[in-house]
C-alpha cells in the first residue's frame with residue numbers, strides 16, 4: 556500500500572488523515588495516510604526516514620513549510636512564488652508544490668459561487684498565508700487586487716514583487732489607506748483571527764453582494780466574519796473549504812485523480828458543529 560503522511564509540530568489536531576482517508580475510499584485508491592510529528596530540529600531527518608521506508612508523498616504544515624521549500628529538488632511555479640511548500644512528491648527526486656492558494660481559489664469558486672475573474676479583491680495580510688495565495692489569485696484574473704497589511708511597507712513590497720505575475724492591477728497599502736474604497740471579495744490572510752482579533756479596517760469596504768472570507772476556521776465563527784457582516788458584507792465564509800480543497804489538489808498531484816470534495820467538506824462541517 557502506498558504511504559503518505561502529514562508532517563508538522565504539533566500535529567495531533569490535523570484533519571488531513573481523515574480527509575485523505577475519505578478521498579482514498581471515495582476514489583478506490585489503495586493508500587495509507589498518517590500524521591507524523593517531527594522534532595522542531597528534525598524535519599529533514601523525518602522526511603528522509605519516511606522516504607527511505609517507501610513513502611510516496613507528504614503534506615507539510617506549521618512550522619516546516621519553509622524548510623520543505625528548501626529541501627525540494629524541483630519546485631512548481633506556485634511553490635516558488637509562495638516561497639513555501641505544503642506538498643512533497645517523491646520520485647527520482649523530491650518535487651515541492653504549494654496547493655494552499657489553489658485550494659482557496661477552488662473553494663471560492665466551487666463552494667461559494669465566487670468567480671474571481673473581474674472582481675475587486677482585497678487581500679489582508681502580507682505574511683506566509685497571503686504570499687501563498689497571491690499567484691493563484693492573480694491567475695484567476697481579478698479586476699484589481701489590493702494587498703493591505705498592518706505594516707504597510709510589507710504589503711507594498713509584496714505587491715511590487717508580484718507586479719509582473721498577472722495582468723491585473725496590483726497595489727499594496729496599510730489599513731487606513733483603504734478608506735473610501737470598495738471591494739467585492741475580501742480575504743483575511745492575517746494571523747489576527749488566531750488571537751481572536753480583527754484587523755482594524757475602515758468602515759464601508761464591502762460592495763453590494765460582497766463576500767468576506769477568513770482563511771481560518773473553528774467551531775466558533777472567526778470574529779472577522781462577524782465584523783464583516785456588521786460592516787455590510789452580504790456573505791461570509793471560513794477556511795474549512797480551503798483546507799479540503801488544498802488536500803484535494805495534493806491528492807490529485809500524487810494520484811492523478813481529482814476527488815469529489817463536497818461530501819468530505821459536508822462531513823467535516825457536521826463534525827465541527829458537533830464539536
Ligand code: ATR
Nearest residue numbers: 680681682683684685704705706745746747752754
Ligand atoms: P502566516 O504564515 O500565518 O501568514 P506570518 O507570516 O507571521 O503568519 O504573518 C502574519 C500576518 O498577520 C502579517 O501580515 C501580520 O501583520 P504584520 O506584518 O503587520 O505583523 C498579520 N497580523 C498578525 N496579527 C494581526 C492583528 N492582530 N491585526 C492585523 N494583522 C495582524
